[in-house]
Amino acid sequence: xxKSLNTFKELKDVCEKNNLKIWQVTxxxxxxxxxTSVDEIRTIVKKSLVAMKEAIKTGLTSKEMSISGMCGDxxxxxxxxxxxxxxxxxxxxxxxxxxxxxxxEENLRMGKIVACPTAGSCAIVPSVLVGVAENLNISEEEQxxxxxxxxxxxxxxxNKVALAGAVxxxxxxCGVASAMSAGAxxxxxxxxxxxxxxxxxxxxxxxxxxxxDPVCGLVEIPCVKRNPFLAIHAVTASELALAGIETKxxxxxxxxxxxxxxxxxxxxxxxxxxxxxxxxxxxxxxKDKLFK
Amino acid sequence: MKxxxxxxxxxxxMVGPSSSHTAGAVRLGLLAKNIYNAVPKKVTFKLYNSYAxxxxxxxxxxxxxxxVLGLGVDDVRIRxxxxxxxxxxxxYEFQYxxxxxxxxxxxxxIFEGExxxxxxxxxxxxxxxxxxxxxxxxxxxxxxYNTLLLVYKDVPNMISRVTNSIHVNIASFHCDRSAKGxxxxxxxxxxxxxxxxxxxxxxxxxxxxxxxxxxxxxx
Numbered sequence: 001x002x003k004s005l006n007t008f009k010e011l012k013d014v015c016e017k018n019n020l021k022i023w024q025v026t027x028x029x030x031x032x033x034x035x036t037s038v039d040e041i042r043t044i045v046k047k048s049l050v051a052m053k054e055a056i057k058t059g060l061t062s063k064e065m066s067i068s069g070m071c072g073d074x075x076x077x078x079x080x081x082x083x084x085x086x087x088x089x090x091x092x093x094x095x096x097x098x099x100x101x102x103x104x105e106e107n108l109r110m111g112k113i114v115a116c117p118t119a120g121s122c123a124i125v126p127s128v129l130v131g132v133a134e135n136l137n138i139s140e141e142e143q144x145x146x147x148x149x150x151x152x153x154x155x156x157x158x159n160k161v162a163l164a165g166a167v168x169x170x171x172x173x174c175g176v177a178s179a180m181s182a183g184a185x186x187x188x189x190x191x192x193x194x195x196x197x198x199x200x201x202x203x204x205x206x207x208x209x210x211x212x213d214p215v216c217g218l219v220e221i222p223c224v225k226r227n228p229f230l231a232i233h234a235v236t237a238s239e240l241a242l243a244g245i246e247t248k249x250x251x252x253x254x255x256x257x258x259x260x261x262x263x264x265x266x267x268x269x270x271x272x273x274x275x276x277x278x279x280x281x282x283x284x285x286x287k288d289k290l291f292k
Numbered sequence: 293m294k295x296x297x298x299x300x301x302x303x304x305x306m307v308g309p310s311s312s313h314t315a316g317a318v319r320l321g322l323l324a325k326n327i328y329n330a331v332p333k334k335v336t337f338k339l340y341n342s343y344a345x346x347x348x349x350x351x352x353x354x355x356x357x358x359x360v361l362g363l364g365v366d367d368v369r370i371r372x373x374x375x376x377x378x379x380x381x382x383x384y385e386f387q388y389x390x391x392x393x394x395x396x397x398x399x400x401x402i403f404e405g406e407x408x409x410x411x412x413x414x415x416x417x418x419x420x421x422x423x424x425x426x427x428x429x430x431x432x433x434x435x436x437y438n439t440l441l442l443v444y445k446d447v448p449n450m451i452s453r454v455t456n457s458i459h460v461n462i463a464s465f466h467c468d469r470s471a472k473g474x475x476x477x478x479x480x481x482x483x484x485x486x487x488x489x490x491x492x493x494x495x496x497x498x499x500x501x502x503x504x505x506x507x508x509x510x511x
Contacts, residue, residue: 033297045298045299108308109309148298
């Protein structure tokens with residue numbers, strides 16, 4: 001029985017000592033923790049993967065607006081553009097960005113999504129995992145392995161920081177989702193544990209300080225568009241890490257910095273809609289209109 | 293450190309848009325329903341602060357009602373719950389308040405029917421919830437464990453009589469009373485199941501006014 005896997009260093013040591021991958025160590029650990037089998041753990045993970053794919057599929061075909069009427073038809077707009085003009089980054093970019101908008105818009109119209117780690121950041125992991133897996137023909141088992149690694153990265157970060165905008169800002173929601181995606185993508189593309197953890201650190205470092213200032217207090221502005229942005233951000237981190245580019249600050253220390261930044265961030269910028277985008281002139285006018 | 297699981301990170305599968313304002317609302321409704329444990333005639337929902345202000349845009353009202361009607365957090369019927377036939381089975385009403393002595397995401401459920409019950413709770417983030425009051429007694433229910441709740445006269449030996457009977461491992465234990473010798477409450481969360489015979493037996497104790505076995509949430 002592995003005693004604890006509470007830091008990335010502990011995770012790396014166990015993987016290297018036993019010559020195992022992150023997902024292998026994790027699924028054994030989780031099975032022991034829950035007093036169940038590895039198969040049972042993978043079945044639960046598969047339910048989430050299937051639900052992620054359903055959300056993408058449904059979201060791609062809908063233009064229904066949210067209750068507030070502010071968002072809901074941007075995925076349609078992006079798909080239409082890619083029909084007439086290719087993205088300069090190619091088909092994978094097109095898939096990731098449209099899948100991200102499809103999922104996050106499905107969320108705001110009260111469709112079924114997977115909170116990963118939260119509802120507001122629900123589109124980053126699925127868009128990267130599914131978009132890339134489709135284009136590189138990655139098997140479902142490999143996708144499950146990637147999702148297990150997503151969970152591991154998030155779990156270890158959540159040991160030090162609550163993954164909630166109200167506690168630590170958007171860096172702890174979309175920021176962490178991007179970091180988890182970067183690590184999982186690096187694994188799917190054959191990266192070793194060093195490259196995986198470097199991808200996580202590179203992605204997270206670049207998002208420290210990201211605030212949570214939702215307009216009208218709703219999971220819409222800027223959350224919707226932030227999802228495709230940070231999905232692509234994860235790809236950048238993964239490409240750098242696969243090239244052997246390393247973080248100078250070890251991942252566990254980056255997580256400490258994330259926690260500290262979250263504590264120092266003003267409560268006015270932590271999901272309370274008391275500052276930032278939420279109190280701009282236009283945002284306040286939208287709020288008046290919505291709540292009158 | 294409490295042990296966490298990867299499953300917490302890649303779940304729940306839920307109807308959007310907000311884990312605290314939608315999924316949390318459904319779970320509060322579900323747990324309140326489990327506590328009331330009967331079909332109510334009418335439910336009044338009192339929403340406070342952020343729940344009152346941004347609740348409509350997040351479908352908090354729909355989530356609370358759906359939960360009371362027994363729908364899970366991933367049930368796509370939540371979106372159109374007000375128009376659905378299941379919502380026609382009870383009367384309901386929403387009221388909105390600002391009260392900064394209450395949690396930002398606070399709600400009271402006023403159940404009316406065979407018996408009347410007021411249940412108060414909060415959505416504390418990431419879909420996690422807490423029921424903090426039942427009528428005037430403070431409790432601490434999160435829906436993660438099966439829970440035995442007793443209201444009884446504050447007399448000696450009540451705790452040992454209860455704990456000696458239930459024969460399961462206790463996860464947490466919380467007592468409260470209005471005043472010495474007056475009404476008291478006991479809230480016990482357990483691993484596993486408490487036998488119905490045990491609950492029937494405990495309900496026969498003279499000084500027990502109310503006993504309720506509240507099932508943990510599946511969703």
